[in-house]
Amino acid sequence: MRVFKSLVLLFLVPAVRGSMVQLKNGGYEDIVIAINPELPEDHNIIRNIQAMVKEASTYLFNATKQRFFFKAVKILIPLHWLPKPEYLSVKTESYDKADVIVANPYLKHGDDPYTLQYGGCGEKGRYIHFTPNFLLNDTFHNIYGSRAKVFVHEWAHLRWGVFDEYNNDAPFYVSVNSGNANVEATRCSADVTGKYIVPSCMGNSCMTRECKYDQQTKLYEAGCKFVPEKTQNVPASIMYMQSLPSVVEFCDQSTHNEKATNMQNKMCNYKSTWEVIMNSPDFTNTSSINSTSPPFETTFSLLQTKDRAVCLVLDVSGSMDGYNRINRLYQAAEIFLLQIIEMGSWVGIVTFQSTAQITCNLRQIVSENVRQDLIKCLPTSAGGGTKICEGVYKGFEVIKQKYSNLDGSEIVLLTDGEDRTMSNCLTDVKNKGSIIHTITLGPSAAPELEQFSDMTGGLKFHATDKVDSNGLIDAFSGISSGSGNISEQPIQLESTAQSVAVKQWMNGTVTVDSTVGKDTFFVVTWDRSTSPPDILLKDPKGKEYRTSNFTVSNLNLQTARLNIAGTAEVGNWLYWIQNNHTESQVISMIVTSRAASLAVPPVTVKAHMNKDTNNFPNPMVIYAEVSQGFLPVLGATVMATIEQETGSAVELKLLDDGSGADITKNDGIYSKYFTSFKGNGRYNLKVHIQGRNQTVRLGRRQSRALYVPGYIENGEIKMNAPRPEVSDDEIQAKLGSFNRVATGGSFVVKNVPSGGITDVFPPCKITDLEAQFEEDKIHLSWTAPGNDLDVGQADRYIIKVSESFLDLRNTFENATSVNTSSLVPKPAGTKESFQFKPENVTIENGTIIYFAVRAIDNASLTSEVSNIVQAALFVPPKESLPDTLPTEVITNSVPTQGSLPDTLPTDVINDGVNVSIIVLIVTGSVIAVLIAVSITVCILHKKNRKVGPELRM
Ligand SMILES: [Ca+2]
Numbered sequence: 001m002r003v004f005k006s007l008v009l010l011f012l013v014p015a016v017r018g019s020m021v022q023l024k025n026g027g028y029e030d031i032v033i034a035i036n037p038e039l040p041e042d043h044n045i046i047r048n049i050q051a052m053v054k055e056a057s058t059y060l061f062n063a064t065k066q067r068f069f070f071k072a073v074k075i076l077i078p079l080h081w082l083p084k085p086e087y088l089s090v091k092t093e094s095y096d097k098a099d100v101i102v103a104n105p106y107l108k109h110g111d112d113p114y115t116l117q118y119g120g121c122g123e124k125g126r127y128i129h130f131t132p133n134f135l136l137n138d139t140f141h142n143i144y145g146s147r148a149k150v151f152v153h154e155w156a157h158l159r160w161g162v163f164d165e166y167n168n169d170a171p172f173y174v175s176v177n178s179g180n181a182n183v184e185a186t187r188c189s190a191d192v193t194g195k196y197i198v199p200s201c202m203g204n205s206c207m208t209r210e211c212k213y214d215q216q217t218k219l220y221e222a223g224c225k226f227v228p229e230k231t232q233n234v235p236a237s238i239m240y241m242q243s244l245p246s247v248v249e250f251c252d253q254s255t256h257n258e259k260a261t262n263m264q265n266k267m268c269n270y271k272s273t274w275e276v277i278m279n280s281p282d283f284t285n286t287s288s289i290n291s292t293s294p295p296f297e298t299t300f301s302l303l304q305t306k307d308r309a310v311c312l313v314l315d316v317s318g319s320m321d322g323y324n325r326i327n328r329l330y331q332a333a334e335i336f337l338l339q340i341i342e343m344g345s346w347v348g349i350v351t352f353q354s355t356a357q358i359t360c361n362l363r364q365i366v367s368e369n370v371r372q373d374l375i376k377c378l379p380t381s382a383g384g385g386t387k388i389c390e391g392v393y394k395g396f397e398v399i400k401q402k403y404s405n406l407d408g409s410e411i412v413l414l415t416d417g418e419d420r421t422m423s424n425c426l427t428d429v430k431n432k433g434s435i436i437h438t439i440t441l442g443p444s445a446a447p448e449l450e451q452f453s454d455m456t457g458g459l460k461f462h463a464t465d466k467v468d469s470n471g472l473i474d475a476f477s478g479i480s481s482g483s484g485n486i487s488e489q490p491i492q493l494e495s496t497a498q499s500v501a502v503k504q505w506m507n508g509t510v511t512v513d514s515t516v517g518k519d520t521f522f523v524v525t526w527d528r529s530t531s532p533p534d535i536l537l538k539d540p541k542g543k544e545y546r547t548s549n550f551t552v553s554n555l556n557l558q559t560a561r562l563n564i565a566g567t568a569e570v571g572n573w574l575y576w577i578q579n580n581h582t583e584s585q586v587i588s589m590i591v592t593s594r595a596a597s598l599a600v601p602p603v604t605v606k607a608h609m610n611k612d613t614n615n616f617p618n619p620m621v622i623y624a625e626v627s628q629g630f631l632p633v634l635g636a637t638v639m640a641t642i643e644q645e646t647g648s649a650v651e652l653k654l655l656d657d658g659s660g661a662d663i664t665k666n667d668g669i670y671s672k673y674f675t676s677f678k679g680n681g682r683y684n685l686k687v688h689i690q691g692r693n694q695t696v697r698l699g700r701r702q703s704r705a706l707y708v709p710g711y712i713e714n715g716e717i718k719m720n721a722p723r724p725e726v727s728d729d730e731i732q733a734k735l736g737s738f739n740r741v742a743t744g745g746s747f748v749v750k751n752v753p754s755g756g757i758t759d760v761f762p763p764c765k766i767t768d769l770e771a772q773f774e775e776d777k778i779h780l781s782w783t784a785p786g787n788d789l790d791v792g793q794a795d796r797y798i799i800k801v802s803e804s805f806l807d808l809r810n811t812f813e814n815a816t817s818v819n820t821s822s823l824v825p826k827p828a829g830t831k832e833s834f835q836f837k838p839e840n841v842t843i844e845n846g847t848i849i850y851f852a853v854r855a856i857d858n859a860s861l862t863s864e865v866s867n868i869v870q871a872a873l874f875v876p877p878k879e880s881l882p883d884t885l886p887t888e889v890i891t892n893s894v895p896t897q898g899s900l901p902d903t904l905p906t907d908v909i910n911d912g913v914n915v916s917i918i919v920l921i922v923t924g925s926v927i928a929v930l931i932a933v934s935i936t937v938c939i940l941h942k943k944n945r946k947v948g949p950e951l952r953m
């Protein structure tokens with residue numbers, strides 16, 4: 001219980017970018033459901049969303065024992081849908097921040113509703129994804145249940161961080177009850193009844209037969225489905241099979257199935273979904289409502305998006321004169337205006353010191369000429385004080401040159417200084433309807449500046465004055481529109497800088513992949529000379545571009561820019577840049593592009609920390625989500641750089657291996673703990689991603705609603721159409737090599753003690769413990785944790801064994817230890833392997849043993865208890881024998897469930913046929929970790945006399 005609580009508490013702080021949902025007196029308000037801008041106009045989508053949420057409100061109210069309901073929902077309508085008088089305009093809501101998105105799948109990967117969820121137990125998810133087909137097609141009711149019930153299932157993932165209680169990867173497990181072993185479907189509660197059948201369909205007619213056992217796994221064969229009785233009395237659980245008419249509850253302490261091999265058990269320490277919900281801040285901050293139905297019907301407001309309108313509000317106070325800041329600002333803002341902001345957007349520019357000035361009125365970007373005119377308004381000199389509110393109000397004035405109100409507009413506010421009068425406008429700005437993105441520059445930027453972003457849902461960036469960092473350029477490149485219009489958005493392929501000595505070279509390769517290539521720019525910047533370095537750039541076909549092909553503007557003598565006409569060649573672009581200046585200088589290469597076509601979504605990256613303010617000694621988690629369309633991209637190399645004002649930047653490799661901070665293997669979410677805090681203040685995150693041919697491929701999404709294969713109705717099996725599966729060939733479509741860079745914004749760290757830091761971080765919890773039976777030995781394997789969570793190297797392991805699952809979970813220390821003196825931990829992320837002979841345990845049919853591990857670091861800090869693995873001896877019942885067995889074996893010598901015939905025919909044993917099977921079951925792990933070992937008959941024969949009596953039972 002203690003471990004469980006600490007796990008939940010760790011994740012209470014909300015993630016960086018996202019939901020603005022509020023909970024008031026049990027009612028959820030400000031839920032944003034956004035319709036993807038690429039969807040054609042269809043008002044049935046809106047109608048069905050409304051019907052779904054209204055019905056879900058009552059279902060949620062009852063499922064949470066009269067506690068929560070859906071009070072108010074905003075539906076975001078694409079810009080291109082015909083305007084209607086009842087549509088309001090979008091304020092600070094956006095597609096990127098929506099709680100629910102409605103969008104087509106990529107590569108026809110099906111209509112399974114899912115929640116993008118990659119935090120720990122109790123942590124909020126990113127968004128729910130419904131396809132328009134799911135919202136419009138009522139035939140899905142038979143498969144997922146009503147849309148309302150599906151919405152509540154997904155809402156529980158999103159809002160309370162609970163996990164699925166089914167598992168497509170480990171659909172069965174062995175349960176041993178008083179000596180009787182049975183294969184069971186992974187489910188909650190275990191009281192859900194049904195049959196285990198294999199369907200075989202020809203056209204519309206399906207034949208079914210009972211499932212057999214698989215020779216290797218000793219569980220049911222591949223293709224075996226658990227088909228539930230449609231009419232039954234079980235009330236739980238919504239996270240398992242919300243589609244059953246009787247299911248109206250979450251599994252609670254009394255109905256929970258802690259043996260099931262599902263994600264809920266793995267992530268939440270074998271606790272029920274309802275216990276996790278009861279631990280959520282939502283639950284503790286509310287009380288149940290004395291009413292039989294929700295006190296309010298759900299209300300909806302329809303908001304339509306507008307053309308993007310952005311005003312740059314740039315600090316030109318005296319301090320901007322130092323550290324080359326004003327020039328760096330120019331370089332970065334120029335990239336924003338020429339390469340980043342989308343065609344059709346409206347842009348204006350304001351500068352401020354003690355007063356504010358409009359340097360460019362709001363103009364629509366309809367041509368390259370407008371972009372060129374806008375950069376002429378960028379500041380080139382600095383002087384005077386800092387009045388941030390003056391700048392913000394002047395920015396509002398610019399927006400109002402076109403719009404009657406500020407709804408949906410954006411301000412990009414950059415400052416390097418402090419301003420005591422800033423609080424004067426903070427509260428006023430909050431409800432203006434404009435989103436304020438903030439960029440802080442250098443160590444003295446006002447510490448409260450981020451409040452503008454927090455209050456309006458804007459992005460936050462921080463750039464240091466370090467010479468070899470592209471912080472300011474990366475910040476401006478990260479200000480995406482949030483509209484969901486991926487095909488128009490800029491994509492950063494490269495951003496790298498280094499100090500280059502006199503006459504030395506900076507060389508590199510940038511891969512242009514087939515999903516991008518339109519509007520491609522290669523930009524070289526430098527910081528000392530007034531003439532460009534010597535540049536040679538070669539495209540994949542060998543065409544050369546030299547310094548003279550690049551454009552250097554008269555206004556900005558430290559940037560050279562090359563715009564590739566048409567679509568850039570796919571492949572590796574090589575560059576060589578020589579510093580021909582008389583002293584060393586910092587040279588950087590920045591490459592941006594856009595999608596190659598509307599038809600193929602580009603590979604995109606979103607990077608962020610798990611929270612944006614951290615109190616030491618809490619650890620943080622770095623995430624990078626790499627995807628194409630909605631499909632995860634697997635096998636990429638992801639490097640995170642975390643930079644602070646003082647000290648050198650920290651580089652960490654993010655992994656998608658399902659260990660440490662990474663909760664799910666192969667979901668395209670690459671994660672790592674961050675613990676090397678160098679001091680208090682702002683940090684920024686940047687991520688470099690490389691995909692190499694052969695290694696990268698697409699994967700599938702997790703946290704879906706269960707696709708029910710069929711039902712038994714009045715004793716008759718009625719199968720649903722089989723789930724449309726995308727072939728592996730299609731899903732592993734050739735991605736080819738690619739390069740991406742993404743900024744993850746900034747975060748603030750507090751309470752780091754000055755002076756040296758003692759070790760406060762234990763090794764992370766091991767979540768992938770697996771077991772294998774090798775003759776009479778147990779073979780355990782897991783991924784090594786580190787000294788500090790998943791970084792570094794632990795000092796030693798404690799392995800415990802018990803015949804009681806609960807003892808191991810609740811009182812680990814009191815269980816029997818395994819001698820681990822020969823076991824030395826490997827560096828974090830490497831696979832550990834340990835073999836030992838369990839003492840004092842007689843292995844017989846129905847024997848069940850559990851194992852768990854903790855790691856200890858050199859400061860004697862101990863990790864939480866790992867997932868618990870279970871080993872069980874299981875003799876499959878009669879019908880389990882494979883088809884290939886000789887007939888006489890089936891008729892004469894088949895062991896029946898839980899017993900062996902008193903006399904095993906000698907000839908059978910001598911024939912070497914497997915008659916007894918030892919199965920090692922592993923619970924608490926998502927992927928199929930069910931490793932079975934057959935004891936060949938010759939071993940059985942050898943031990944026949946010894947184990948015979950136990951096996952006979
Ligand atoms: Ca992952």
Ligand SMILES: [Ca+2]
Pocket residue numbers: 759760761762763787788789857858859861
């Ligand atoms: Ca440590």
